[in-house]
Amino acid sequence: DTEVTQTPKHLVMGMTNKKSLKCEQHMGHRAMYWYKQKAKKPPELMFVYSYEKLSINESVPSRFSPECPNSSLLNLHLHALQPEDSALYLCASSQDQAGRSYEQYFGPGTRLTVT
């Protein structure tokens, strides 16, 4: 299985809602990533988990809260978002992260709209 899956595919939420994005991989990868991509722009790294521990937070606002319950799952909890947070949220995984680099495999993304 060489696939990263993400649910839901589309999400519309109000600014007072709480929702979660889910990402799953079964490739035995030990590093998982969240990226945010605005229209016509490149992906921007948000968080990196390595061996289920948060290793990188790229100064992301606290209304985004990542969670890695186990080595196969990565969640992104959303609360009190702003309309400018509307974007495509991409999850990726790689074999490892610390010390050297491995190719990242991207999921299909969740299209988030904040109203």
Next chain:
Amino acid sequence: ELKVEQNPLFLSMQEGKNYTIYCNYSTTSDRLYWYRQDPGKSLESLFVLLSNGAVKQEGRLMASLDTKARLSTLHITAAVHDLSATYFCAVDRWGSRLTFGEGTQLTVNP
């Protein structure tokens, strides 16, 4: 701070023609990636270039890496409509922290 510059940002070309997309980066890195993205879709990995002088080819696309010049190229040979997409290069900072170029939006016209 690592900067990655792609050019051109927009490329409109006719079917059957050849063209090259350039990716320059500002600091030392020996690992560079090329991705393709169709509208509304995720990133599809095209090439992983791991060392100076690396050249990889897949179909009508060929990518190369010159780490001394801090330059990678993506060459398109005899373009077809199916190649229309946005192409990103991405450079490794450290520990799998990718910095992406702005992307090249390619349109191949019949």
